Amino acid sequence: MRVTCSPKDGQKPGTSGLRKKTKVFMSEGYLETFVQSIFDATGGAKGKTYVVGGDGRYFNERAAQVILKMAAANGARRVIVGQYALLSTPAASHLIRLNHADGGIILSASHNPGGLEADFGVKFNTANGGPAPEAMTEAIHARTKVIDEYFIADAADVNLSRIGTQEIGGMEISVIDPVADYAALMENLFDFDAIRAMFARGFRMRFDAMCAVTGPYAREILENRLGAAPGTVVNAEPLPDFGGMHPDPNPTWAHDLMERMFGPEAPDLGAASDGDGDRHMIVGRGIYVAPSDGFAVLAANAHLAPGYRDGLKGVARSMPTSAAVDRVAAALGIGCHETPTGWKFFGNLLDSGRATLCGEESFGAGSDHVREKDGLWAVLLWLNILAERTESVSEILNGHWRRFGRNYYSRHDYEALPSDVAEAVLATLRAKLPELPGQEIAGLTVAAADDFAYADPVDGSVSRGQGLRIVFTDGSRVVLRLSGTGTEGATIRLYLERHVAGPDGLSEEVQTALAPVLEAAETLAGIRSRTGRAGPDVIT
Incomplete structure (x- = not known):
């Protein structure tokens, strides 16, 4: 018709x-x-x-x-x-x-x-x-x-x-x-016997499906095939309104999981996934794993899983994601690609064999097994790593920092802003970029400033205007971009990063460690003063 x-x-x-x-x-x-x-x-x-x-x-x-x-x-x-x-x-x-x-x-x-x-x-x-x-x-x-x-x-x-x-x-x-075909794929990538044995030894976890689509997948794989205790997967029934939840696996919206993981009866591993199953959050007993850190840990340990024992061809990350994985790639002697935000930019790298693992700061990681980020895949890779190393999440994360240093990192979201206000904030800063190198801002000296553009190494296409980037001489970074995932107004995402080589200074509270970078960002962009907001709506 x-x-x-x-x-x-x-x-x-x-x-x-x-x-x-x-x-x-x-x-x-x-x-x-x-x-x-x-x-x-x-x-x-x-x-x-x-x-x-x-x-x-x-x-x-x-x-x-x-x-x-x-x-x-x-x-x-x-x-x-x-x-x-x-x-x-x-x-x-x-x-x-x-x-x-x-x-x-x-x-x-x-x-x-x-x-x-x-x-x-x-x-x-x-x-x-x-x-x-x-x-x-x-x-x-x-x-x-x-x-x-x-x-x-x-x-x-x-x-x-x-x-x-x-x-x-x-x-x-x-x-x-x-679920069936996906579950079969996961069995080919990971050592289900080793993970099953870990659960049999008393390993406990809590997976919050947030009343979204991953519930049936997690219940089948974690409880039915791997032997996790019944009830390991909570909020497992997909509901039309996600049970009133905001199905975004971060410390703000997955607060029940965070409280449990920092409580006296915390299990060994906490995890959550989002509405459509492509994002994930990892929390150990008493320790939160930031997405950029998590991706770097996965890259450093992927060889422990059967599907990646031949090593990685390369890694790729979105530009706003911290450079933690860059240090892993350098140690492994493999390529590290920096792309704009959006999983579509990883496709050519995966298809051409230039990358095996890809990750982004917004709780997304994946590999060449599919062409999307994959929340449950990331959780299973963590389980495989934990089973092989027989260490806790905290021990693995702290060991990683001792080896590679720590990239303190955070994202501040200013949501549902009037679009003209949000665009004006970025336009004003964009106009300043050429004059910033060499200037001292809140005690930090600007080394470089640009509006990120990406030239695809496979097809030669160029994507411009992918985020404002200010890099300081000590390696700290400030990145600003408008989000393309909202349905109301505009969201400014502000990314803050600071690297500490160690061995000292690896256990500072994240926002405290980033305070000088945040001050520089506000001095440069004036987000709070220009939007009238007292602060961000969400901090991750």
Whole structure:
């Protein structure tokens, strides 16, 4: 069935697809015009195979039904969809690769809250399993501005509760167990026998799925296959509103886990994952593992897991992520790549064999097993490392700092700012950059200042305007950028970093250690004075 339509405002994908309020996606024709634009801008759907699924948030299953009918009307050959339209983002990436699909449509706003009054999102992943590159998202956006028709089958809804094969207008629909293939992949990467033996010796952990999509995956793998005690996985049932939680695994939103891990009855390991399963947080008994530190530890110890015993080809990190992993790469004699924020920038490095592990400061890490960051994968790698080293999280982290020094690091988020105010803050600082080198700011001397640009070493594409970067002569850094993951106003992310070589000064409180860098950042950018905020909304 052909339906005439008109362009909808604001359909430009961000770093992880298009995110809007749920009611916007539910409005007449909004989802349909964006999905049709995806098909049109990627060469049409005729004869193609897609993977579809999402994190179970409000409107997830209804949106999946619409996409299935549109794929059929556009001539797709087959769609693979998770039971109840559930798929974690890394599991969707794996299914695209495993089935040699032409792409996938993932329904998620990741770590954003869910519900009728909250957020929804749609993103397109390409045949390599990774997020669409910038050129493709620009083409999709261009199509949204001129679209005048979409196609949708006039058919009954698919029974997404029944695993098996169904059909719409000649298009095959395979409803699958969303966990099975992903769990099998994890068994190939990690030493499940060693981890199982560690649990049998009395090792205890707590995994907070935050009422999001990772719950079924974590319960199957941790409790059923690895023998963790029943109840190890909490908040394991995916709920449309995430049980009222903000499914972002950081110390602010995973506060219950933090309190338990710093309490008298703390287990050996605490972990959490986000709405769509691509982020993770790690907490040891009485010690929090910052994402940048965690990624560096994973890189330094990945060889302990069977899937990485041949060593790493290289590592890659987003520019705002701390340079902790750079020191590991230097010690291992492997390449270290610095990219803009957004997992799509890692795809070429992974596909070309230039990197094995990738990480970003916003609680994301992954490897070349898929083309997305993968929260549960990171937790399993930590478990494999703990099983092999028979040390605590605290002992491993402190040993890492003694060897490589410590990169004190923090991110301060100023959320839901008026867009013009946020843009003005960055524009004012951007104009100052050329004159900053050599200046002393709050006791720190500026060595270099730029607006980060990235030249992809594989395809030669250049991405400019990826964040303002000020580096001081002692190696400290200040980075500012606008986030592309929100649905309301604008978020300024301020990143602060300071390296201490050791052996002294490795146990200072993080915000105390970073106080001189924060003072320099405020002097340079005046975020608080210009926005009227007393401080950041979230500190991680």
